[in-house]
Amino acid sequence: VVRIEHVFKDYQLGEQTVQALHDITWSIEAGVFLAISGPSGSGKTTLLNLIGCIDKPTRGKIFINGDDVSDMSPNDLADLRSRSIGFIFQTFNLLPVLSAAENVEYPLLRRTDISPEERKKRVAYFLDMVGLSKFADNRPNQLSGGQRQRVAIARALAIKPSIVLADEPTANLDKATGREILSLMKQINRRLKTTFIFSTHDQKVIDRADRLVQMEDGYITAFGVRNES
Amino acid sequence: VVRIEHVFKDYQLGEQTVQALHDITWSIEAGVFLAISGPSGSGKTTLLNLIGCIDKPTRGKIFINGDDVSDMSPNDLADLRSRSIGFIFQTFNLLPVLSAAENVEYPLLRRTDISPEERKKRVAYFLDMVGLSKFADNRPNQLSGGQRQRVAIARALAIKPSIVLADEPTANLDKATGREILSLMKQINRRLKTTFIFSTHDQKVIDRADRLVQMEDGYITAFGVRNES
Numbered sequence: 001v002v003r004i005e006h007v008f009k010d011y012q013l014g015e016q017t018v019q020a021l022h023d024i025t026w027s028i029e030a031g032v033f034l035a036i037s038g039p040s041g042s043g044k045t046t047l048l049n050l051i052g053c054i055d056k057p058t059r060g061k062i063f064i065n066g067d068d069v070s071d072m073s074p075n076d077l078a079d080l081r082s083r084s085i086g087f088i089f090q091t092f093n094l095l096p097v098l099s100a101a102e103n104v105e106y107p108l109l110r111r112t113d114i115s116p117e118e119r120k121k122r123v124a125y126f127l128d129m130v131g132l133s134k135f136a137d138n139r140p141n142q143l144s145g146g147q148r149q150r151v152a153i154a155r156a157l158a159i160k161p162s163i164v165l166a167d168e169p170t171a172n173l174d175k176a177t178g179r180e181i182l183s184l185m186k187q188i189n190r191r192l193k194t195t196f197i198f199s200t201h202d203q204k205v206i207d208r209a210d211r212l213v214q215m216e217d218g219y220i221t222a223f224g225v226r227n228e229s
Numbered sequence: 230v231v232r233i234e235h236v237f238k239d240y241q242l243g244e245q246t247v248q249a250l251h252d253i254t255w256s257i258e259a260g261v262f263l264a265i266s267g268p269s270g271s272g273k274t275t276l277l278n279l280i281g282c283i284d285k286p287t288r289g290k291i292f293i294n295g296d297d298v299s300d301m302s303p304n305d306l307a308d309l310r311s312r313s314i315g316f317i318f319q320t321f322n323l324l325p326v327l328s329a330a331e332n333v334e335y336p337l338l339r340r341t342d343i344s345p346e347e348r349k350k351r352v353a354y355f356l357d358m359v360g361l362s363k364f365a366d367n368r369p370n371q372l373s374g375g376q377r378q379r380v381a382i383a384r385a386l387a388i389k390p391s392i393v394l395a396d397e398p399t400a401n402l403d404k405a406t407g408r409e410i411l412s413l414m415k416q417i418n419r420r421l422k423t424t425f426i427f428s429t430h431d432q433k434v435i436d437r438a439d440r441l442v443q444m445e446d447g448y449i450t451a452f453g454v455r456n457e458s
C-alpha cells in the first residue's frame with residue numbers, strides 16, 4: 001500500500017546540507033501494524049511526513065496505493081489525505097480556536113461523501129472511544145497534554161482512512177490509557193484492515209506490532225516480522 | 230522547600246466550574262527526587278504550574294523557600310523563577326525565532342549576577358550534557374521532537390535553580406536518551422542538592438524517585454517514600 005524507492009531527504013542549515021534520510025527503499029503491505037523505532041533524531045518523523053505527503057523527498061519516489069505522489073497536484077494530495085491518510089502528529093497540531101469535537105470534525109468537512117449526520121455520529125463515536133465525551137466542548141488550552149493527544153488520535157481515526165500514520169501517539173498517556181488506545185487501534189486494524197504505521201519509543205506499541213523497522217542516523221538498519229496470532 | 234496548604238484550582242468552562250485540584254496539602258523537603266504520577270487529566274500539570282508560580286490557586290497558599298507567593302509582585306515572581314525555579318514544560322514552549330543555544334541562554338539574560346562569559350559557558354555545557362552541541366544553531370522547527378525536549382531540559386538546568394519542575398521530560402525520548410537525561414538529573418540532584426519534582430508516566434523515572442505521589446481526579450491519593458542508596 002506504501003512503496004518508498006531510494007528516498008533521500010536533505011535540509012539546508014545555513015551553508016550546510018543536513019542529510020536526514022539516506023536511500024530509503026521499502027514496501028509496506030496493506031493491513032500491517034508496523035512500528036518504526038530508533039533514537040531521537042534518527043529520522044522517524046521525517047519519514048512519516050513523506051509517507052503522509054505533507055513533505056516531499058529531495059530524491060526518490062513515494063507511491064501510495066500504487067500512485068506516484070510526485071505527480072499529484074496540491075489539491076489531489078489534500079484529497080488523498082482527507083480520504084486515505086489519518087495523521088497523528090507528534091505535536092498534535094490541534095486548532096486552538098476550535099473545541100475538541102470541532103477539531104475531530106475538521107478533516108471530515110472536506111468530505112462531500114459524508115453527510116452532516118454521519119459526521120456528527122463519527123465525532124461522538126471516536127471521542128467516546130478515546131474517553132473524551134465529557135470534554136467535547138473544551139478547547140485545546142482547556143485540556144491536559146494527554147487529552148490533547150487523544151483528540152489528535154480521534155481526529156485521525158474518524159476519517160476511517162486506509163492508512164494511519166501515528167507519530168508517538170502514546171508519549172503523553174499514562175500506561176492504562178495508552179493500553180486502551182493501543183487496543184482500539186489493534187481492533188480497527190483487524191476489523192477494517194487499516195494499515196497502521198507508528199513512530200514510537202513505547203515498548204508496549206513495539207510489542208504489539210507485527211512489523212518492526214529500526215532507524216539510525218537517517219538509515220533503516222533492521223527489518224523485523226513477527227507472526228502474531 | 231515547597232509547602233502547599235489547602236490548595237484548590239477551579240476552571241470556568243462556560244457556565245460550569247471544573248475542579249481541577251481539591252484540597253491539596255503537602256510539604257516537599259529540599260533535595261528530594263520526587264515523581265508525581267496519575268492518569269491523564271488527573272491534575273499533575275495544574276499542580277506543577279502552581280508550584281512554578283505561573284498560575285495562581287483559586288484557594289489556599291503556596292510557599293516557596295518559606296515565602297508566601299501570593300504576596301509577591303509579578304516582578305518578584307519573575308525574579309524567583311529566573312533564579313530558583315527551572316521549568317521543563319510538557320509542550321516545551323521554546324521560542325521559535327531563537328536557536329537552540331539562544332533558547333537555553335534566554336532565562337539567564339535576566340540574571341545580572343551572571344557574566345556574559347559565564348552565560349556562554351553554561352549554555353555550551355548544558356547543550357553538551359543533553360547531547361545537542363552539534364545542534365546549537367538549529368531553530369526549534371529544525372529539530373526533532375526529542376531534540377526540542379532536550380533543549381527545554383538544558384534551558385531549565387542552565388539556571389542552576391534550587392527547584393526543577395519537569396513535566397514529562399522523557400515523553401519524547403528513546404529509552405537510551407531518557408536514561409542518560411535521568412542520570413544527569415540524578416547527578417545534579419546529588420551534587421547540588423537540587424530538588425526535582427517530576428510529573429511523569431515513565432516507569433524509569435518512577436523507579437529512580439525517592440518520593441512518590443499518586444494523583445487521581447485532582448486529589449492526592451497516595452504518598453510514598455523510598456530509601457535509596
Ligand SMILES: Nc1ncnc2c1ncn2[C@@H]1O[C@H](COP(=O)(O)OP(=O)(O)OP(=O)(O)O)[C@@H](O)[C@H]1O
Nearest residue numbers: 011020040041042043044045046371373374375376
Ligand atoms: N527543517 C530542518 N532543518 C534542518 N534539520 C532538520 C530539520 N528538520 C529535522 N531536521 C533534522 O533531521 C533529523 C531527523 O529528525 P526527525 O524529526 O525525523 O527525528 P525523529 O526520529 O522523529 O526524532 P524524535 O524521536 O526525537 O522525534 C534530526 O537530526 C533533525 O535535527
Ligand SMILES: Nc1ncnc2c1ncn2[C@@H]1O[C@H](COP(=O)(O)OP(=O)(O)OP(=O)(O)O)[C@@H](O)[C@H]1O
Nearest residue numbers: 142144145146147240249269270271272273274275
Ligand atoms: N483552562 C482550563 N479550563 C478547563 N479545564 C481545564 C483547563 N486546564 C486544564 N483543565 C482540566 O483540568 C484537568 C487537569 O489537567 P492537567 O493538565 O493538570 O492534567 P495532567 O494530569 O497533567 O494530565 P496529562 O497526564 O494528560 O498531561 C483536566 O481534566 C483538564 O481537562
Ligand SMILES: [Mg+2]
Nearest residue numbers: 045090373374
Ligand atoms: Mg519525531
Ligand SMILES: [Mg+2]
Nearest residue numbers: 144145274319
Ligand atoms: Mg500534563
